[in-house]
Amino acid sequence: MKIRPIILSGGSGTRLWPVSRAKAPKQFVPLMGDENLFAATARSVNDTKIFATPIIVGNSEHKFLIHDALEVAKISPEAVLLEPVGRNTAAAALVAALVEKDTDVLHLVRPSDHVIEDFPAWHKALMLAVPSASAGKIVLFGISPDYPETGYGYIVPGAATAHANVSAIAEFKEKPDAKGAASLIAQGALWNSGIFLYSPRTLIEEAKTLAPDLLKQLQAALDKAQSDERGISLDAKIYADIPSEPFDRVIMEHTKHGAVVPCSMGWNDVGSWQAMWQTASKDAHGNAISGAAVTVDTTNSYIRSEGPTIAVLGMDDVAVIATKDAVLVTPRARTQDVKTIVAAVEKSGSNLATDHHRARRPWGAYETITRGANFQVKHITVLPGRSLSLQMHHHRAEHWIVVAGTAQVEIDDVQKLVFPNESVYIPKGSKHRLTNPGIAELHLIEVQSGDYLGEDDIVRFADVYGRAN
Numbered sequence: 335m336k337i338r339p340i341i342l343s344g345g346s347g348t349r350l351w352p353v354s355r356a357k358a359p360k361q362f363v364p365l366m367g368d369e370n371l372f373a374a375t376a377r378s379v380n381d382t383k384i385f386a387t388p389i390i391v392g393n394s395e396h397k398f399l400i401h402d403a404l405e406v407a408k409i410s411p412e413a414v415l416l417e418p419v420g421r422n423t424a425a426a427a428l429v430a431a432l433v434e435k436d437t438d439v440l441h442l443v444r445p446s447d448h449v450i451e452d453f454p455a456w457h458k459a460l461m462l463a464v465p466s467a468s469a470g471k472i473v474l475f476g477i478s479p480d481y482p483e484t485g486y487g488y489i490v491p492g493a494a495t496a497h498a499n500v501s502a503i504a505e506f507k508e509k510p511d512a513k514g515a516a517s518l519i520a521q522g523a524l525w526n527s528g529i530f531l532y533s534p535r536t537l538i539e540e541a542k543t544l545a546p547d548l549l550k551q552l553q554a555a556l557d558k559a560q561s562d563e564r565g566i567s568l569d570a571k572i573y574a575d576i577p578s579e580p581f582d583r584v585i586m587e588h589t590k591h592g593a594v595v596p597c598s599m600g601w602n603d604v605g606s607w608q609a610m611w612q613t614a615s616k617d618a619h620g621n622a623i624s625g626a627a628v629t630v631d632t633t634n635s636y637i638r639s640e641g642p643t644i645a646v647l648g649m650d651d652v653a654v655i656a657t658k659d660a661v662l663v664t665p666r667a668r669t670q671d672v673k674t675i676v677a678a679v680e681k682s683g684s685n686l687a688t689d690h691h692r693a694r695r696p697w698g699a700y701e702t703i704t705r706g707a708n709f710q711v712k713h714i715t716v717l718p719g720r721s722l723s724l725q726m727h728h729h730r731a732e733h734w735i736v737v738a739g740t741a742q743v744e745i746d747d748v749q750k751l752v753f754p755n756e757s758v759y760i761p762k763g764s765k766h767r768l769t770n771p772g773i774a775e776l777h778l779i780e781v782q783s784g785d786y787l788g789e790d791d792i793v794r795f796a797d798v799y800g801r802a803n
Contacts, residue, residue, distance in 0.1 A: 335468060336386040337460070337531070338412065338439040339379035340430045343372060343392035343400060343446040344420040348673040348687075349605050352660035353640065356688040360604060361447040362399045366613075371604065372403040372446045378453070379444065380409055384460075386439050387412040390565075391426040392446075394418050397564050398696035398799070414565030421576045423528070424584035428541055429552045429568065431534035440467050441537070443530040443581070449613065451600025459597035463531045466497045471593040472532040472540070473500065474586065476524030478598045482515030485605055485670045487526035487582070490518070491594050503592040506582060524596055528603070530581065536591065545584050551576050562800070607653040607662075607669040611636035625656075636666060658701075659691040696799040697722050698775070710787045714768075716741075716776040721769040723797035730784030730791060732760040734768070739776035742769040765795060 345359030354360035361372040379385045387410060392400050394416040404411060415429055427443050434441070442460070450456050463473040476489045492504030506526070507518055541549045551572060558569035586592050602613050614622035614636070621629055625639035631648045638644075641658035653669050655662045664672065680687045692701040697720040703711040716722070716739075724744070734741065734757060741752040744767040745760055751771075752758050760766045762784060770776035794801065 335464070336439050337379075337384060337442045337464070338386040338434070338436070339376075339388040340427065340441050340443045341372075341375055341379075341388050341390050341446050342423060342426050342443065343390060343396065344417070344422075344426065345393075345447060346420070348676040349670075350607065350610070351672055351676045351679075352655060352657045352662055352686065353638070355686075355690055357395065358399065358690055358694055359396075359447070362396065362403065362694075365604065365610065366449070369406075370403060371449065372400070373407040375444060375446045375448070376404060376407040376409045378450065379442070380407070384457075385442075386436070389430045389433065390414045391430055392416060393420055394567055399694060401564060416565045416567045418568060418570035418573050420578070421573065422578045423581040424545065424548065424579045425552060425576055427530070427581050427585075428537065428545070428549060429556065431537045431541075432549075432553055432556055433566070434534045437535070439534070440464065440531055441534050443528075445528055445603070447604055448527070448529070449600070449602045449604055451602075452598070455597060455599040459595050459599060460531070462497075462499045463593075463595045466495065466500045466593050466595075467531040467533060467536075469497070470533065470536050471495070471500070471591050472530060472536060472586065472589055473593045473595055474503065475527045475529040475531075476594040476596050477527050477601045478596055479515075479519050479523070479525050482512055482519055483525065484509055484512055484515055485609070486603070488515070488518045488523040489526050489594055490521060490523045491596065495593055497593075500593050500595055503586070503594050506587050524594065525601075526582070527601055528581075537585070540585055540589050540591065544588050548576065548579075548584065564800070605670075606672070607636050607638075607655060607664075608666050610638075611653065611666060627654075634666070657691060660686050696720070696801075698770075700780075703779075705787070708783060708785060708787075710782040712780045712782070714776075714778050714780050716768060716770040716778075718770055718773050718775065721798060722767055723792075723794045723799075723801065724765060724767040725795065726763060726765050726793045727784070727791050728763065728793070729786035730782045731762045732766075733781040733783075734758050734760070735779045735781075737777045737779060739770060739774050739778075740772045741776055741778060742771045743767075744769075767796075 347355040347359035350360045362370050364370050389412050467473050488507040490505040492502035555568040555572040560567045611622050616622050620634035623637045626643040627637045628645045632646045633650045636653040639656045641656050651666045653664050653666050676687045692699050698715040698717045701713045736752050736754050743758050746764050
């Protein structure tokens, strides 16, 4: 019996702001090295001796990010289920069970933004869980806690089951305060990893009793779904009425088939800058530093810059995170509350909660270098073989200067190649398209000039990515 990974890729991009944002949440940004967490998760469940091809459940707004990450990891999924709006883990797990066609697989629910460092320990725990899951249990992986964390839920193991190292679940505990966390650890409680193993048939049978309305709604959303090469887009109208509930609350807290496997596998849900500090390498003063930073009389702090040099003087136990367009400063102990700052940023009318300074697109990315009255300068990157839409602007002209790679440019049905150190002018109102015909990334500088420079000044005539005008 093989195990099919169900990789959950939702997220609102709030907990690791400003590096993570709504349009590119933490699993799609490189937090620990060059590879993002989604690609690392997909690769970690790619052993064909153990795993079947994965089912991905993600937000439709992230579909191109999902496919790019799968391409980097060289993985072809069984299916990509695209939710028009996030509806938490209960809906995601159930809809994956409903599309399953193979009766001889177990489903392994894996969030795409968690880190597992000890793979031998992880595989050992997984193999211990297989007999129970095959026998009809819904098995949760419980993490042996290292300290009284207040940002995680806890599981209190109950009586032993017929399978070695697998216990019944006596009780679920939501995120406690520090005193409550210490008390739970003393009782032998485990962290709730949010990773589950079960037969999809078992889950559907349980949902018929525990969540029949949710099951019917999800089946209806599937019945009216639209499919193309990018995935299965679940019906938006039906999905809007589906409740947003976690898997624990809908299934695990009520099922009689719940079980837990305790494990220590270097797990971290990377849910805060505090968690990033805990997993990072530190200097002699307890500081975890990434990027350009200078510290004096500073201890036990997390300092990360993706832009300007950060200078920190006389501070202890703080987190300072800088991108090119935003800076966060907070006590480490309060990094779980970063979402309140994001809410305040949204309320101010700024797009900093949703958009990165480097905007990702299915063809590549662009980054605004500078802007002023009637002009804007961008750095545009086009991936090999990718093409922008055939488009036109009413209010602006554009000047493209190629700095690396080769550009194929179409202007009013005339095509030409533009090489490094060459440029081309696109008059206002001209139909134009930019393509990278090469095998290396294309980099160019775009200078826009006109009386309106908004991203909505675009008329698309043709687009290979199916984006509406």
